[in-house]
Structure formats: structure tokens, C-alpha cells
Amino acid sequence: MSYLEELNDSQRVAVENIHGATMVIAGAGSGKTRVLTYRIAHMIDQGIDPFNIMALTFTNKAAKEMTERISQIIGGGEAKNVTMGTFHSVFSRILRYNADRLGYPTNFTIYDTQDSKSLLKDIIKGFSLDDKAYKPSNVFGRISSAKNNLISPASYASNPEIQQEDKMSKRPELGRIYQAYATRCFNAGAMDFDDLLYQTNILLRDFPDVLSYYQQKFKYVLVDEYQDTNYAQYLIVKKIAAVYENICVVGDDAQSIYSFRGANIQNILNFKKDYPDFKLFKLEQNYRSTKNIVEAANGVIAKNKDQIKKTVWTENIEGEKINVIRTLTDNEEGKTIINKIFDKSRGEGRPYSDFAILYRTNRQSRSFEESLRKLNVPYKIYGGLSFYQRKEIKDLLAYFRLAANHNDEEALKRVINYPKRGIGKTTIENIIIAANQYNVSPWDIIADFGRFPVAINSGAKNKISEFVTMIKSFTAQIETMDAYTLGQEIAKSSGILKELHTDKDKGPEEVERYQNIEELLSGIKSFVENQGESESKALSEFMLDVALLTDADEDKGDDKNHVTLMTIHSSKGLEFPHVYLVGLEENLFPSQMALNTRSELEEERRLFYVAVTRAKTTCTLSYATSRFQWGNLISSEASRFISEIDEKFLNHESPARGQGRSLSTRGVDFERPFSGGLNKPFTSSSLKPINSIKSNSSSSTGSTDVHLKVGYNVEHDRFGKGKITHLVGLGADKKATIFFPRHGSKTVLLRFANLKVVDSE
DNA sequence: CCAGTACTTAGGTTG
DNA sequence: TAAGTACTGG
Numbered sequence: 031m032s033y034l035e036e037l038n039d040s041q042r043v044a045v046e047n048i049h050g051a052t053m054v055i056a057g058a059g060s061g062k063t064r065v066l067t068y069r070i071a072h073m074i075d076q077g078i079d080p081f082n083i084m085a086l087t088f089t090n091k092a093a094k095e096m097t098e099r100i101s102q103i104i105g106g107g108e109a110k111n112v113t114m115g116t117f118h119s120v121f122s123r124i125l126r127y128n129a130d131r132l133g134y135p136t137n138f139t140i141y142d143t144q145d146s147k148s149l150l151k152d153i154i155k156g157f158s159l160d161d162k163a164y165k166p167s168n169v170f171g172r173i174s175s176a177k178n179n180l181i182s183p184a185s186y187a188s189n190p191e192i193q194q195e196d197k198m199s200k201r202p203e204l205g206r207i208y209q210a211y212a213t214r215c216f217n218a219g220a221m222d223f224d225d226l227l228y229q230t231n232i233l234l235r236d237f238p239d240v241l242s243y244y245q246q247k248f249k250y251v252l253v254d255e256y257q258d259t260n261y262a263q264y265l266i267v268k269k270i271a272a273v274y275e276n277i278c279v280v281g282d283d284a285q286s287i288y289s290f291r292g293a294n295i296q297n298i299l300n301f302k303k304d305y306p307d308f309k310l311f312k313l314e315q316n317y318r319s320t321k322n323i324v325e326a327a328n329g330v331i332a333k334n335k336d337q338i339k340k341t342v343w344t345e346n347i348e349g350e351k352i353n354v355i356r357t358l359t360d361n362e363e364g365k366t367i368i369n370k371i372f373d374k375s376r377g378e379g380r381p382y383s384d385f386a387i388l389y390r391t392n393r394q395s396r397s398f399e400e401s402l403r404k405l406n407v408p409y410k411i412y413g414g415l416s417f418y419q420r421k422e423i424k425d426l427l428a429y430f431r432l433a434a435n436h437n438d439e440e441a442l443k444r445v446i447n448y449p450k451r452g453i454g455k456t457t458i459e460n461i462i463i464a465a466n467q468y469n470v471s472p473w474d475i476i477a478d479f480g481r482f483p484v485a486i487n488s489g490a491k492n493k494i495s496e497f498v499t500m501i502k503s504f505t506a507q508i509e510t511m512d513a514y515t516l517g518q519e520i521a522k523s524s525g526i527l528k529e530l531h532t533d534k535d536k537g538p539e540e541v542e543r544y545q546n547i548e549e550l551l552s553g554i555k556s557f558v559e560n561q562g563e564s565e566s567k568a569l570s571e572f573m574l575d576v577a578l579l580t581d582a583d584e585d586k587g588d589d590k591n592h593v594t595l596m597t598i599h600s601s602k603g604l605e606f607p608h609v610y611l612v613g614l615e616e617n618l619f620p621s622q623m624a625l626n627t628r629s630e631l632e633e634e635r636r637l638f639y640v641a642v643t644r645a646k647t648t649c650t651l652s653y654a655t656s657r658f659q660w661g662n663l664i665s666s667e668a669s670r671f672i673s674e675i676d677e678k679f680l681n682h683e684s685p686a687r688g689q690g691r692s693l694s695t696r697g698v699d700f701e702r703p704f705s706g707g708l709n710k711p712f713t714s715s716s717l718k719p720i721n722s723i724k725s726n727s728s729s730s731t732g733s734t735d736v737h738l739k740v741g742y743n744v745e746h747d748r749f750g751k752g753k754i755t756h757l758v759g760l761g762a763d764k765k766a767t768i769f770f771p772r773h774g775s776k777t778v779l780l781r782f783a784n785l786k787v788v789d790s791e
Numbered sequence: 792c793c794a795g796t797a798c799t800t801a802g803g804t805t806g
Numbered sequence: 807t808a809a810g811t812a813c814t815g816g
Contacts, residue, residue, distance in 0.1 A: 089806090118806050142806085223806050290804060391803060396807095413805085447792095454792050578806065599804045621803060637804085660801070661807040 033103050037061075037068060044311040045069045048076060048250075051305030052278040053298070057342035058327070058643035059318030059605065062280055066254055067096050069278065070112060071103040073250060080111035084248040084270070086263075088255040088603060090115055090583040113248065117263050118223060119578050121230040124244070125221070126574070131237050132229055137434045137570055139220040140577035144419065145440040146170055146211075146222045152462065153210045163200055164207070172201075173208050177224035178260045178292035180231055183209040217471045218439040227262035234269050245273040255602070256281035256301075260292030268304060275305060283338045284331050287599060287637045289629075295336065316342050318605050318646050320349025326649075326679040327642045333674060334632045351681040352642075354672060355652040359663075360613075363654045364397030367610050370650070371593060372405050374608065382408055386594040386606035388641050390619040394612065395595050402593065412581040412596040422530065422543040423550055427576065429520050433504035434570045437471035446497060449525040453497070457490045500524070513569040514555045521547060598641040609645035614653040614669035638671045 034042055041061055044054050045068045056062035066085070074080050087093040093114040100109035113120060122140065129136045141149070147166040150173075154164045176186050186192055187205035196204045215222065221229060234241045251271045253259065256279035259267070271277040279301060286295050301308060316324050324344045331337070355370075357363040371385045387398055392414040402409045417423060425448060428441035435441075439462075447453040464484040465472040475482050476494050486494070500523065507516050521527045530544040558567045565571070582600055594606065613619055620634035642649055651672060656665045672680075742754045 116806065140806095226806085288805075291806085393803095450793080452792070456792090580806070597804065623803065658807070 051308035056313040059316040060313035257286035368401035408592040615666040
């Protein structure tokens with residue numbers, strides 16, 4: 031029983047109330063995840079079979095951490111039997127299991143947003159529509175919101191209101207596009223992200239036996255971040271919980287920040303209607319932040335009209351005031367913030383992992399990244415282009431996808447002529463047109479030219495046949511050979527490795543691409559090694575979740591001592607001792623697009639609330655009075671959110687004066703706010719980053735002040751041991767060419783290479 | 792068919 | 807600015 035003593039009173043009652051419908055409204059930092067975790071532990075402790083529990087979290091990483099924590103609390107191996115993960119990952123598995131009911135193959139592909147948009151583009155072009163009026167991203171958004179509201183293509187086309195709307199916006203063909211999109215996805219054996227929820231709803235609606243099975247299986251349902259669920263998610267949960275009504279939702283209306291993807295605060299209000307006997311628990315004590323931070327945030331969120339009344343309070347110390355920094359440009363903002371972090375880290379001996387830079391848009395990361403590199407501060411950017419979305423990675427994955435599912439149209443289009451094998455644009459177009467004519471997949475066309483007549487010359491046909499034979503040979507091994515062996519085989523015989531490995535023009539980008547491929551392969555290798563005896567080591571198994579992985583999920587035990595950079599959206603649920611909230615300018619945050627309606631502005635305000643409440647000890651706000659946008663400088667003024675904070679919590683500060691001398695001003699150039707490319711490389715040896723002092727070796731060359739000479743034997747993380755043959759460049763640009771017996775000659779930037787000296791003579 | 796070049800145009804957040 | 811597209815000449 032001792033674990034219950036680790037909770038406060040309101041947390042404990044919420045945890046102990048394990049039956050019936052329960053809603054927990056939890057203020058920021060009030061121990062929401064803790065309640066969820068302990069509640070599940072308590073349920074298992076009370077004899078509930080973990081197989082009967084389903085917990086839906088916001089990220090897969092959160093699910094993993096919760097599973098680990100539950101294991102710690104109750105011991106034994108039972109925790110891993112709980113079905114836990116994001117809506118998308120949990121239901122993609124359920125969909126695979128029941129795919130045949132819906133006419134999909136078990137190994138259906140999951141289209142990511144890129145795939146979806148590329149397909150839409152193709153459809154729009156095929157309909158000869160103006161791609162200015164029908165921009166793929168707009169069309170995609172429209173279809174996405176239709177699916178999230180469970181509107182089928184047929185009902186979309188027959189709904190007079192929708193038709194009217196589309197006519198008004200001069201896009202009357204949207205219904206037809208939606209229909210074609212759905213057909214093409216189906217023929218390709220592909221589901222997009224929204225389908226994972228949409229099709230789950232179809233499955234539960236049309237197959238009562240399936241519904242009943244999951245109602246019996248998941249007698250207990252828990253949902254985290256309930257304020258950010260959309261209608262499709264709401265209905266899935268409602269249906270599954272309909273028999274036992276053991277449903278627990280946890281959320282905070284003040285932190286609802288995903289209405290753009292259909293999230294609906296209404297779901298919280300509906301809960302009352304759906305489960306009139308529900309019990310409500312409120313968690314209002316904040317354990318995370320200082321009084322200044324909590325009260326400043328409270329003051330701002332109070333300006334929203336739409337909200338459930340609650341009072342978040344804390345017993346923590348008052349703490350420092352919120353610093354407000356104004357700079358002249360976005361570049362100067364980057365330099366100033368990074369210098370602050372650098373100084374604070376060194377001055378107070380804080381690890382870099384204590385620091386986070388949060389911004390409204392991914393694009394803003396750039397100026398910070400530059401300064402971080404100059405000061406040699408370790409950092410990690412989350413979000414933006416994730417590893418799995420990089421071109422070279424998607425290319426190789428497309429081969430895997432195609433091997434697993436021949437009908438995958440987007441994968442086919444990607445690789446049928448990559449690397450170049452002389453299959454031209456017109457040929458590919460003709461294949462697609464024929465596929466649409468016969469209502470089959472492009473693969474059906476090319477796998478057997480006798481079946482469907484198509485206008486392609488015989489030269490191209492031969493090349494295509496070779497391609498088909500190659501893919502088939504991969505498919506033949508996909509279930510039997512282990513993923514790593516086959517992955518390597520595909521990388522090699524597809525020609526991708528060769529393409530990226532050509533000896534000439536090996537710029538840093540080519541090197542990086544090649545390394546990314548190697549990284550993917552080594553990721554597959556560790557997948558194979560970590561699969562248990564009874565689990566499949568096949569490539570098809572590895573592919574199941576790949577489309578659903580994000581940066582936030584990856585947890586590669588690599589050096590965790592880094593500054594974190596991410597959007598406010600991805601920071602939800604996290605906390606950091608020192609938060610730097612940047613780019614607080616009108617039209618950026620709040621976003622210009624959100625200024626039209628009150629509800630949109632209120633969502634921006636909630637976003638601001640989320641951002642501020644990530645901070646435990648200090649929170650710093652910054653804005654620039656001018657900023658580069660598409661190559662030209664635009665001026666900007668401070669965000670209204672700054673003035674919405676009571677002055678008594680603020681401390682205004684300008685970078686150049688005040689606050690004494692910065693340890694690092696000489697490291698980052700302050701005199702040139704309009705970065706003209708004249709910045710001197712950073713070469714001071716006194717400013718070695720803390721992590722390279724602390725971490726593994728004193729001879730690690732994380733910084734550029736090294737004593738490396740031609741002839742030294744060094745060790746590289748990825749390439750192993752090698753001998754330096756050339757050294758060029760100065761300071762941050764210093765490069766070494768190293769001969770690695772196993773990989774040949776490579777040129778690396780010392781700044782990144784993290785070389786270890788093996789012997790120096 | 793393909794590579795190199797000129798031109799255009801982005802509006803934001805995620806699984 | 808930067809990425810993606812359309813065009814041109816081999």
C-alpha cells in the first residue's frame with residue numbers, strides 16, 4: 031500500500047476510484063501523469079487483469095515511460111500487458127489484425143502527410159484542375175477534417191451544406207477529389223493518419239462482433255490529454271467503453287491546443303452527458319513551478335472566456351521574476367539567448383539538459399542553431415523534418431514498403447526510377463493513368479503487361495520488368511530473412527548505396543545522407559537484436575510502426591546532456607528547469623492566422639499558457655523588433671501576451687547593457703546583427719563546453735581547438751579507427767580527411783566528428 | 792530521358 | 807531565404 035502514500039489527497043482519491051466513469055481535470059504541473067500511472071498500477075494491484083486495460087497517451091514515449099514506472103511500482107512483468115500507446119499506434123495494430131474485414135491487406139501501408147499530398151497533387155492534375163485553387167495542403171486539410179468528423183466521401187458529396195461551402199470557396203470539385211483519394215488509397219492498400227481513426231470507426235460500426243470483442247477485452251479505458259481528442263477519437267472511446275463504462279479521462283481545458291486537427295473541448299462537456307453518474311476530480315496544486323510562474327500564467331489564461339473554472343496554486347517558493355528580453359533581430363535573439371544559456375550553465379554548473387528553447391514555429395530554430403554551433407553547445411531539435419521524413423530515408427523505406435505491399439502507389443512512384451534506371455516521367459504517368467482507368471494499382475499494370483494494355487514502348491517495358499523482378503525477389507525474402515540482412519541487401523541491390531556513395535562530389539550533404547542510411551540500417555539491426563525469441567525479426571515487422579514514429583518517441587540513449595529546442599506544441603507534457611520562450615511578437619505568436627476570431631486567439635493564449643507552465647525555476651521571454659522573412663527584413667512589435675502578464679512578475683532587460691559582462695560575448699559576434707557571413711569562426715580554447723569536459727574522454731574533440739596532426743590515429747563513432755591524412759580549415763571549419771581501413775577515405779568537420787585520439791605518433 | 796538553370800512562392804502547430 | 811517546379815538544351 032505504500033505507493034498510495036506518495037500521492038497527495040486529491041491525487042489519491044482519483045487513483046483509488048477505479049470503477050465507473052471518471053474525469054480528472056488537472057491543472058498544469060499538478061501530477062496528471064502521476065495520477066494516471068498510479069491509477070493503472072493500483073488497478074493491477076487490486077486484481078484487474080492488465081490485459082483488460084487500455085490506456086491512450088499522447089506520445090508513444092509517454093506510454094513507454096508509464097509502463098516502466100508502473101513496473102517499478104507494482105513489480106513483476108504485468109505492466110507490459112497493458113495496451114498502451116497513442117490512438118494511432120494502438121488502433122493501427124487493431125486495424126491490422128482486422129484488416130480483412132475492411133478489405134485491406136494486413137500489411138497495409140501507412141501514408142504520411144507527404145505521401146498524401148503527393149497523391150492529391152496527382153489526382154488534382156489528373157482532373158485538370160487549377161492547382162492554385164486546389165492546393166494539395168488545403169485539400170488535404172479539408173479531407174482530414176472530413177475524416178475526423180467521420181464524413182465519408184459519399185456523404186461529403188451529398189451534403190448540401192458542404193457543397194455550398196465548397197462552391198463559395200470556389201472549390202466545387204473537392205467532393206470528387208475526396209472520393210478519388212479514398213479510392214486510390216484503398217487500391218494502394220494504404221491508410222493515411224486520419225484513416226487510422228476513421229477506419230477504426232468503420233470497423234467498430236459495421237462489425238458488431240469486433241466491437242463486442244474489444245468491449246470485452248478493454249473493460250477499463252483510460253485517456254490522457256482528453257482535451258485534445260477529436261470527434262473520431264471520442265467516438266472510438268465511447269463505443270469501446272459502452273458496456274462497462276469504466277472510463278477515466280484526464281485533461282486540462284486550459285491546455286487544449288490542437289483544435290486545428292479537430293480537437294474539441296466539447297468532448298469534455300459531452301462527458302457529463304454521456305456518463306451522468308461520472309465522478310469529477312480536480313487537481314489544482316502545482317508542484318512544478320515557482321509562484322511567480324504559476325501566478326503569471328494564471329493571470330494570462332484568466333483572459334479567456336471559454337474555460338472551466340479552477341484555481342491552480344503552489345506552495346513552491348516565489349522564485350525569480352520572468353525575464354523579458356528585447357533584441358533587434360532574430361539573429362541577435364539567437365545569440366543573446368544562447369549566450370545566456372551558456373553563461374548560466376557554466377556559472378551555475380547546470381547541465382544543458384536543464385534548458386529548453388520553445389518557439390511557435392519550427393522555422394525559428396535556425397538562428398538558435400547557428401549560435402549553439404558556434405559556442406559548441408550540444409543541442410537537439412525535436413520536430414521539423416524528422417529522421418524518417420528525410421529524402422534518402424524515405425527512398426530506402428519506399429523499397430521496403432513496396433516489397434511488403436506491391437500496391438503502394440506512392441512508394442512505387444518514389445523508387446521506380448530512383449536510382450535512375452531510364453524509366454521516364456511520361457512512362458510513369460501512363461502507368462498511373464492506366465491504373466486509374468482499370469481501377470487497379472499501378473503495380474497490377476506493370477507486373478503483367480499482358481493483362482492491361484498500356485501505351486509504353488518496349489524498351490521501357492524491359493526496364494520496368496527488371497525492376498519488377500527485383501522487387502519480387504525482395505518480397506520473396508521478406509518474411510523469412512531477418513530485417514537487417516534483407517535491409518542491407520535491398521540498400522545494395524536497389525542501387526541506393528551506390529548512388530550515395532559515388533566517389534566524386536562527396537560534399538558534406540552526401541556524406542550525411544550516406545550516414546543516415548547507415549543509421550537506419552543500424553537501427554534495423556538493433557531492432558533485430560531486441561526482438562524476443564517468439565517475436566518476428568522480419569522486415570515487415572519493423573515496418574509496421576515506422577510511419578508513426580516521431581522525434582519525440584526516439585530514445586536513443588545517446589548523450590542526453592543537450593539543450594532542447596522544440597515547438598510549444600511538442601513541449602506539451604514536458605518540463606524544464608529553465609525555459610526560454612522566444613519570438614514573442616505580434617503576428618508570430620499569436621500567429622497572424624489566429625487573429626480573426628476570438629476562439630482562435632484564445633487557443634493561442636492557451637498555447638502561451640502551456641509554454642510558460644513548462645518552466646520549473648526560471649522562464650525567459652524574448653522578442654525581436656525585426657526578423658527575416660523570406661529574405662527580407664520585416665519589423666515586428668512585442669506580443670500582446672507579454673503585456674497580459676502583470677508587470678509585478680516581469681523584469682525587462684536589454685541584451686547589450688545591464689547584467690554585467692557576459693562570459694561569452696567574445697564567443698558570439700554581437701556587432702553584426704545582420705549576419706553578413708563575415709562572422710569569424712569561434713576559436714577560443716577557454717570556452718570548452720561543459721559536456722566535453724565531463725563526458726567520456728578528455729581527448730574527445732568536441733571542440734575545435736584541438737591538437738590533431740596529420741598521421742594521428744583516431745577513432746570515429748561510426749567509422750571506427752582511421753589515420754588522419756589531411757587537415758584543412760580553421761576554427762569551426764576545420765576539417766580532417768581520415769583514411770578508415772573499413773570505410774575508405776572520409777572528410778569530416780571536427781566540430782561534429784567527436785574524434786578520439788588513439789595514438790599520436 | 793536527364794541535368795542544369797531560371798523562376799516562383801511559401802502563410803502553422805502533429806500523428 | 808529555400809524549396810520545389812517549369813523550362814531548355816544536350
